[in-house]
Amino acid sequence: MLPYLGAIGIMTGAELPPVQTVTVLAGYCLLMVLPALVLLLGRTVAGRLVEPPLRRLAAWLERTGGETTAWIVGIVGFILAREAATALDLFDRIGELV
Structure with a gap:
């Protein structure tokens, strides 16, 4: 999405x-x-020819799906936090304090 x-x-x-x-x-x-x-x-x-590679792909997705989802959520969270900090001028305010 x-x-x-x-x-x-x-x-x-x-x-x-x-x-x-x-x-x-x-x-x-x-x-x-x-x-x-x-x-x-x-x-x-070509169902019979394609099914073994699809089974291997499904197994790989099941093994790595949790980690991949965690990375995606982390990256999106960071981007949202950065955009919020920019919209609130937090970086400029921190610069004024230093």
């Missing part, structure tokens, strides 16, 4: 015309959905 919200923010900041915004957004959504469609097609067409 974060890349989608980032794309919306970039398009809003670029002040594109509505038609161009819808076109770019539709292209972005297609780009994000395309890998899942390719995997679905591969599984449908």
Whole structure:
């Protein structure tokens, strides 16, 4: 969801015309959905050949999913805290104290 919200923010900041915004957004959504469609097609067409690599991928995701989620939450939390500190001018106030 974060890349989608980032794309919306970039398009809003670029002040594109509505038609161009819808076109770019539709292209972005297609780009994000395309890998899942390719995997679905591969599984449908060559299920027996594709199933072993998909099982290995699923096992790897199960092993590393918690750590990956923790990193993502930590990075997003840091960015949000930094933006809040910037919006509140905390860095300037700390500079005044030093």
